Amino acid sequence: MRFVARLASLRLQSKVNRSVWGDLLLFLFLAVFGAFMALPLVYSINNAFKPLDELFLFPPRFFVRNPTMSNFTDLFHLLSNSWVPFLRYAFNTVFITAVGTIGHVLLASAAAFPLAKHKFRGNKILFSVIVLALMFSPHVTAIPNYMVIGQLGWIDTYSAIIIPAFAFPLGLYLMKQFMEQIPDALMEAAKIDGASEYRIFWTIVMPLVKPAWLTLTILLFQILWGTDGGTMIYSEKLKTLNYALGQIVSGGIARAGAGAAVALLLMSVPILLFVFTQSKIIQTMATSGMKE
Amino acid sequence: MKSSDAPVVAASRSVHKEPGKLAILLNDMRRQKHSYILLAPYYLLFCMFTVIPVILSLVISFTYFNMLEFPRWIGWQNYTRLFLEDDVFLIALKNTLLFVVITGPVSYIMCFIFAWLINDLSPKVRAFVTLVFYAPSISGNIYFIWLIIFSGDMYGYFNGFLMKAGFTEEPILWLQDPKYVLAIIMVVQVWLSLGTSFLAFIAGLQNVDHTLYEAGAIDGIKNRWQELWYITLPSMRPQLMFGAVIQITSSFAVADVSMNLAGFPSVQYAGHTIVTHLIDYGSIRFEMGYASAIATVLFAIMLGTNLLTQKLLRKVGE
Numbered sequence A: 001m002r003f004v005a006r007l008a009s010l011r012l013q014s015k016v017n018r019s020v021w022g023d024l025l026l027f028l029f030l031a032v033f034g035a036f037m038a039l040p041l042v043y044s045i046n047n048a049f050k051p052l053d054e055l056f057l058f059p060p061r062f063f064v065r066n067p068t069m070s071n072f073t074d075l076f077h078l079l080s081n082s083w084v085p086f087l088r089y090a091f092n093t094v095f096i097t098a099v100g101t102i103g104h105v106l107l108a109s110a111a112a113f114p115l116a117k118h119k120f121r122g123n124k125i126l127f128s129v130i131v132l133a134l135m136f137s138p139h140v141t142a143i144p145n146y147m148v149i150g151q152l153g154w155i156d157t158y159s160a161i162i163i164p165a166f167a168f169p170l171g172l173y174l175m176k177q178f179m180e181q182i183p184d185a186l187m188e189a190a191k192i193d194g195a196s197e198y199r200i201f202w203t204i205v206m207p208l209v210k211p212a213w214l215t216l217t218i219l220l221f222q223i224l225w226g227t228d229g230g231t232m233i234y235s236e237k238l239k240t241l242n243y244a245l246g247q248i249v250s251g252g253i254a255r256a257g258a259g260a261a262v263a264l265l266l267m268s269v270p271i272l273l274f275v276f277t278q279s280k281i282i283q284t285m286a287t288s289g290m291k292e
Numbered sequence B: 001m002k003s004s005d006a007p008v009v010a011a012s013r014s015v016h017k018e019p020g021k022l023a024i025l026l027n028d029m030r031r032q033k034h035s036y037i038l039l040a041p042y043y044l045l046f047c048m049f050t051v052i053p054v055i056l057s058l059v060i061s062f063t064y065f066n067m068l069e070f071p072r073w074i075g076w077q078n079y080t081r082l083f084l085e086d087d088v089f090l091i092a093l094k095n096t097l098l099f100v101v102i103t104g105p106v107s108y109i110m111c112f113i114f115a116w117l118i119n120d121l122s123p124k125v126r127a128f129v130t131l132v133f134y135a136p137s138i139s140g141n142i143y144f145i146w147l148i149i150f151s152g153d154m155y156g157y158f159n160g161f162l163m164k165a166g167f168t169e170e171p172i173l174w175l176q177d178p179k180y181v182l183a184i185i186m187v188v189q190v191w192l193s194l195g196t197s198f199l200a201f202i203a204g205l206q207n208v209d210h211t212l213y214e215a216g217a218i219d220g221i222k223n224r225w226q227e228l229w230y231i232t233l234p235s236m237r238p239q240l241m242f243g244a245v246i247q248i249t250s251s252f253a254v255a256d257v258s259m260n261l262a263g264f265p266s267v268q269y270a271g272h273t274i275v276t277h278l279i280d281y282g283s284i285r286f287e288m289g290y291a292s293a294i295a296t297v298l299f300a301i302m303l304g305t306n307l308l309t310q311k312l313l314r315k316v317g318e
Helices: A002-014 A020-048 A070-080 A086-117 A123-134 A138-151 A159-166 A169-179 A184-192 A197-208 A210-224 A241-249 A253-285 B002-015 B021-031 B033-060 B077-085 B087-101 B103-118 B123-138 B140-149 B157-164 B178-191 B196-206 B210-218 B224-235 B237-252 B256-262 B274-284 B288-313
Strands: none
Touching: A020 A253, A020 B103, A020 B123, A020 B140, A020 B178, A070 A086, A070 A241, A070 A253, A086 A123, A086 A159, A086 A169, A086 A197, A086 A210, A086 A241, A086 B033, A123 A169, A123 B033, A123 B237, A138 A159, A138 B033, A138 B274, A138 B288, A159 A210, A159 B033, A169 A210, A169 A253, A169 B033, A184 A197, A197 B033, A210 A253, A210 B123, A241 A253, A241 B140, A253 B123, A253 B140, A253 B196, B021 B033, B033 B288, B077 B087, B077 B288, B087 B103, B087 B178, B087 B237, B087 B274, B103 B123, B103 B178, B103 B196, B103 B237, B123 B140, B123 B196, B140 B157, B140 B178, B140 B256, B178 B256, B196 B237, B210 B224, B224 B237, B237 B288, B256 B274, B274 B288
């Protein structure tokens, strides 16, 4: 009770209008849902280090008792004996993610600059098309997309995954909204010094929108890091890590340990990326709002 | 740029004899050449992979097309078949609408409530909690672990828990029983849904002008709920509208989770959605005309719902 009273007095000093019990209830709620969100992740981290006998314990136990690296060694044995070596899957995933992300950041920034800062014919229409594109999912266009990529002769190449990702609408949307807040004065000064628009874009605007690059990177990561190649890629040697994960998991009980290991490897990369970029991403999201 | 352009146009018009509209347009475009050059690469690809496919999909939906023969025009037949003859589509439509009316709003409200609660924490704790909540949506196919949690044998965590606690004697086939499938997919979908809009809300909340709260206190705002409704929500309306688009679009697009957890097709189509129906006809049966009709219907209801919601959200806090 004394704790509650102290909390109340603290609250009274800072914000007059809040009830202590309300606060406690809300934070209890936060804790319960936080557990719901985090448990599956904590669980999969634990699973990756469980020896096989702990994975199949009844009743199942949440936390690992005798942590082991054997799942990881199993995984590498399993995959180095497979027809396509593990490293190839890893290379494919890294390559698709890196090229797709860099290309998207460059093209989307180039297009966002005139949309945000130039007055030209078609500006409003071009941007509202992007907003409309946010309003339906890519599934809608999956079939004709396959035909277009087929016509281009890109089926079963990296391009089938990488090039369409360049034109991801959410990235352009966020980049354009972020660029709008750059003060015009910076660009005017460069123009008086005789810099071309391209130069202004590259030397003045691009360095200023670094937070937005990181945001686009994490969004593209979400799409590309998790791709399994879908219907576009069928050659085993072009398949990705995520596809390999699917194969391992479908191997059933005997593969449960290796599956847990590869799942941990796959999820740790985007999570680490987010840990280091979080504040920049939040900064970008501050401008994400839709204007009326 | 903005200020210098207009007088130039006006001057050139008065000196020369009145040029035609087309001439003005071309002249404008020439002067703004650099804008178009910067736009070109992105929009070229955008047209190729979004605009043209949407139009193609609409056109193909009026044909019979199996990828082998040349498409044959059949008018509205695909659509009449879809709504009048295809019972499975109606199941898919029902399930999808359930996702839209349940997981859509639930995930949207969760994104907001958590962002709002987190906003009161100290920056370091806030960064950590944000990570915990955002992690599922960014960890790719990590939802595979729900397969183990809801596994139908006694090694499944949920079954193990229920059996140990004495709620049930027999393990329950969670993902094979039509009674539970949809609910489980919804839980996982909500778990995955604290994504981009959640971050947008956090950012929006951090940028609400604090003097507004002080002014509000003077104007007689009594508690945090009033503060929320009269100050916070209207201040972050742009983010709310953006978040709505993202959540609505993703709640219409449930497919991967359903296919990976409940199987494809799921037992008695319990987890079937419009998108899985589309995948069924598009990548398995190769009835491209029919699949395009499904895609077009999906496109129309997604866009319609989004535009309607945008209209409604303009009224928040008024």
